[in-house]
Amino acid sequence: xxxxxxxxxxxxxxxxxxxxxxxxxxxxxxxxxxxxxxxxxxxxxxxxxxxxxxxxxxxxxxxxxxxxxxxxxxxxxxxxxxxxxxxxxxxxxxxxxxxxxxxxxxxxxxxxxxxxxxxxxxxxxxxxxxxxxxxxxxxxxxxxxxxxxxxxxxxxxxxxxxxxxxxxxxxxxxxxxxxxxxxxxxxxxxxxxxxxxxxxxxxxxxxxxxxxxxxxxxxxxxxx
Numbered sequence: 001x002x003x004x005x006x007x008x009x010x011x012x013x014x015x016x017x018x019x020x021x022x023x024x025x026x027x028x029x030x031x032x033x034x035x036x037x038x039x040x041x042x043x044x045x046x047x048x049x050x051x052x053x054x055x056x057x058x059x060x061x062x063x064x065x066x067x068x069x070x071x072x073x074x075x076x077x078x079x080x081x082x083x084x085x086x087x088x089x090x091x092x093x094x095x096x097x098x099x100x101x102x103x104x105x106x107x108x109x110x111x112x113x114x115x116x117x118x119x120x121x122x123x124x125x126x127x128x129x130x131x132x133x134x135x136x137x138x139x140x141x142x143x144x145x146x147x148x149x150x151x152x153x154x155x156x157x158x159x160x161x162x163x164x165x166x167x168x169x170x171x172x173x174x175x176x177x178x179x180x181x182x183x184x185x186x187x188x189x190x191x192x193x194x195x196x197x198x199x200x201x202x203x204x205x206x207x208x209x210x211x212x213x214x215x216x217x218x219x220x221x222x223x224x
Contacts (some may be wrong), residue, residue, distance in 0.1 A: 044221055132166075
C-alpha cells in the first residue's frame with residue numbers, strides 16, 4: 001500500500017479541516033476529490049510533510065511518515081502545487097535547481113519533453129511563459145528529483161480545456177513510461193473519472209465515498 005491514513009485530523013489557521021480521516025491510497029493513480037474547503041489540499045500537504053497532522057497516523061510504504069527525514073521523503077514524494085511558483089531565471093535553472101542542491105546534474109531537455117514541452121524551452125525566461133507552460137515546468141522540476149510518487153494539487157484548474165487535455169495526456173503517459181504513482185487533488189469529478197484508479201470524495205473534512213479499483217478509467221480526455 002502506498003499511503004495509509006488512520007483517524008487523521010488536521011487544522012489550518014486554527015480551523016479543523018480534516019476530521020478523523022481513515023483511508024488507503026494504493027500504488028497507481030488515486031484522486032482525492034471535493035469542493036473548495038473540503039480539506040483535500042490539506043490532505044495532500046500531509047503526504048509529503050508540508051504539514052503534520054494534529055492527530056492520527058500516516059504511513060508511506062508501510063513506514064510511519066513521521067519517522068522519515070523530510071528531505072528523504074520529498075525526494076520520493078514530490079508535490080506539484082496548484083499555482084506555478086517558479087524561481088527567477090531560465091526554465092533550465094528552475095528544472096535543475098532541486099538536483100543541484102544535492103550535487104546532481106540532470107538532462108533538462110529530456111525532462112521537459114517528459115513534461116510535454118520542447119527541449120528548446122530550456123533557455124526561455126520562466127516568467128515569460130504562459131500559465132500552462134509554467135505548470136509543465138513545475139512538473140519537469142518535480143520529475144528531476146526522480147520521485148516514485150507525484151502529488152498533484154488541481155494541476156489543470158487554471159487552464160483552458162485544450163491545455164487541460166494535454167496535461168492529462170502527459171500524466172497518463174508518465175504513468176505508462178515511468179511507472180509513477182499519482183495522487184491527484186481536484187474538484188472536477190469528471191477529471192477524477194478520467195485519470196484515477198481510485199477516487200476518494202471529501203466533504204467538510206470527512207471521507208464520504210471511496211470507490212474500488214478502476215484501472216480501466218485512467219484515460220486522457222477525449223480518449224476512445
